[in-house]
Each structure stands twice: as structure tokens, then as C-alpha cells.
Amino acid sequence: MKAPRPGEETAEVMITVKTYPNPSDSYGETVCVAGVRLDRREPEWIRLYPVKFRNDDFDNTFKKYDVIRVNGAYSHKSDNRPASFRPRQDKLVLVDHIGSKPNWQRRRLNLSDLIGATTMCELLGQNPIGGMATPSPSMGLIKPIDVVATVGNGDPWTARTG
Numbered sequence: 001m002k003a004p005r006p007g008e009e010t011a012e013v014m015i016t017v018k019t020y021p022n023p024s025d026s027y028g029e030t031v032c033v034a035g036v037r038l039d040r041r042e043p044e045w046i047r048l049y050p051v052k053f054r055n056d057d058f059d060n061t062f063k064k065y066d067v068i069r070v071n072g073a074y075s076h077k078s079d080n081r082p083a084s085f086r087p088r089q090d091k092l093v094l095v096d097h098i099g100s101k102p103n104w105q106r107r108r109l110n111l112s113d114l115i116g117a118t119t120m121c122e123l124l125g126q127n128p129i130g131g132m133a134t135p136s137p138s139m140g141l142i143k144p145i146d147v148v149a150t151v152g153n154g155d156p157w158t159a160r161t162g
Contacts, residue, residue: 004071012039045139
């Protein structure tokens with residue numbers, strides 16, 4: 001792997017979530033990828049965005065519970081969430097895969113310091129309504145207790161509505 005560019009750093013990340021693809025005028029079809037950064041003293045959340053979805057080898061590049069090494073940067077003008085990291089997908093290296101057999105314990109150890117570190121009420125309380133003007137966390141490992149789901153039809157995406 002090449003060294004990061006000026007203003008970038010290298011992160012080692014265990015992938016935990018890949019979102020549904022979303023069209024973007026700026027980036028094409030993209031996904032947001034959540035993971036746990038493993039190369040620091042303690043595990044911490046990291047949000048990789050944008051990750052190109054229609055990249056020829058997207059599914060071959062990394063899967064859930066893969067550990068990857070990627071260059072990128074935290075600073076963004078339009079996104080001040082502390083966990084947001086803009087990756088250079090062209091400089092991504094697969095380091096390991098933590099499969100379910102026999103590695104459940106290893107997965108848990110990578111997440112252990114994050115389990116119960118916050119609640120949904122705490123996350124909502126720290127995030128102002130109506131924007132991201134104040135840097136605030138947007139990720140946590142939450143155990144749902146009382147779940148109510150409502151499903152409705154969404155509006156189709158257009159370049160005008162984003």
C-alpha cells in the first residue's frame with residue numbers, strides 16, 4: 001500500500017455495516033460503510049463515505065467483518081461528524097476476514113469497548129435538530145429494547161431532490 005497523501009492518514013477498519021446504495025450527482029451510486037477503527041489505542045467508530053457502489057470489484061474488495069487498510073481524511077467541509085472519513089477506495093487493501101467460525105469471540109473483542117458506550121437517547125440528545133452545524137457523534141452500538149416499525153412508500157430519487 002502506498003503512503004497516504006498530505007492531509008491523509010491510514011486507517012485499519014473492521015467493516016460492520018454496508019448501507020443500501022444511494023444515487024449521488026457528485027459520486028455516482030454510493031454507499032456509506034460503518035466500521036470499527038482498530039489501529040488506535042482503543043477501538044472507535046468510523047464512517048467511510050463516499051464508497052462507490054458500482055465499482056467493478058466492490059463486493060470482491062471487502063465484505064462485512066473484513067478488516068481493511070485504507071488511506072483517507074477526516075476533514076470535510078460538508079460533514080462535521082467526528083467519525084466521518086473520506087476514503088480513497090483506489091488505495092484499499094484487504095488485511096483479514098473475521099468469519100463467524102470460530103471467530104465470534106474475536107469480533108466481540110473488537111467491539112467490546114463500544115458495547116453500551118452510548119444509548120439512542122444520548123445520541124439523539126447530542127445531535128441538533130435541523131442540521132450538522134455542531135460536531136456530534138452519529139454512531140453507536142445500540143441494543144433495541146422497544147421496537148416499533150412503520151413502513152411507507154418513499155419518493156423516487158431525482159437529481160433535483162437528491
